[in-house]
Amino acid sequence: MYRYILLLLVFRLNLSVTELVINVSRGEPDSSVFRQSLSGNTSADTVTIQYVTPSGTGVTQLTDYKTGITVTVVTVPGEEELGQPRYQVLCFLAPTASDIIPPEAMTKLRQKHPGAVRIAEEGRGRVVVDNSVTLIVAKAHLLSHHIPTLCKEARDTTFAPEHLFKQYQEGTLGQGKGVPARRDNKDMAYFTRSQTTQYTGLTRCASLEVGGRTPCLCVVENCVYWYPCSLKYCRNTNGDPGEHRCGIRTCSKCTEMRFTAKNKNLCSWDEV
DSSP states (O other): OHHHHHHHHHHHHHTTTOOOEEEEEOOTOOOOEEEEEEETTTTTEEEEEEETTTTTTEEEEEEEEEEEEEEEEEEEEGGGGGGGSSSSEEEEEEEESSOOOHHHHHTTTTOOOOEEEOOOOOEEEEEEOOOEEEBBBGGGGGGGTHHHHTTTTOOOOEEEEHHHHHHHHHHHTTTTTTTTGGTTTOOOHHHHHHGGGGGTTOGGGSOOOTOOOSSSEEEEEEEEEEEEEEEEEEEOSSSSSSEEEEEEEEEEEEEEEEEEEEGGGTTTTTTO
């Protein structure tokens, strides 16, 4: 199943060339080591991070600088003996954070010691995101044209926080950002399958009995243990005034993504 999830990730990105493949770890004595890829695409203006956890969960995180939206795709292997699908794909949209270097800088990353295990210099903690809105994928191209491709296997499981749509209407993100006047008829109801009120008051899936068939609040994690969060600059030593780029600073961050699962069986990994 691990190799199957890995092949799905490669196919999802249309066999894009990976600029950097590294071994990463959380840095704790009992931490597992796994491989992570980072790539920058200067023509598409995107940065992509991919990895498969030791448990077989695959993650693709694409940051679209043109639209200011980050798409995170989580592929979770299922337990077929429990009646679960072979795998399920979950897709999450979020406004892009400002703590990752741009594509042009990402394409220039190299490593001198390919076998080394990378541990981030700075831990940026955990972010909790309430993805209370379920999207209609066919309409989400107005947010980013990468969404229909990345989320094509998540037609019923593509989610976003409510505040993303407010920012879209204000013109601060999405296709053609900066033109809010053209978005008056594209409010949250245009993009969504469900109302936010259905999310409020959901019971955590982990608290329900096995076999429960009611919707519940599920949680999935995206922990990027090593990514370039800023560029380093050093003073010029050749007599010229000013500074030059001389390296990167690396960070780690976990995002706890909460969303509505149709039932506990589709969120069997969740623990309180």
